[in-house]
């Protein structure tokens with residue numbers, strides 16, 4: 001009646017493993033942009049003794065999600081300096097359009 005429970009194979013996974021192949025959207029929607037901002041901010045580079053790694057999953061930077069996010073934002077017409085600024089600001093909910101306070 002009681003037997004050993006079947007053991008599920010342990011599978012270490014990270015965000016980046018799950019999304020092995022990330023398709024590019026045919027056109028970039030507002031949602032894609034928001035997701036891309038979150039991707040580049042959450043998967044920001046981190047200096048490590050062995051080099052630069054992803055802050056989120058410790059794979060070599062830039063990881064797949066960071067590359068995907070950057071590609072989407074580039075498609076959206078954002079210059080790489082703007083993307084760098086977003087990563088540096090570290091706000092995953094940032095609006096990538098130029099923000100003019102008081103406008």
Ligand SMILES: [Zn+2]
Pocket residue numbers: 016043054055056057058059063064065066
């Ligand atoms: Zn990552």
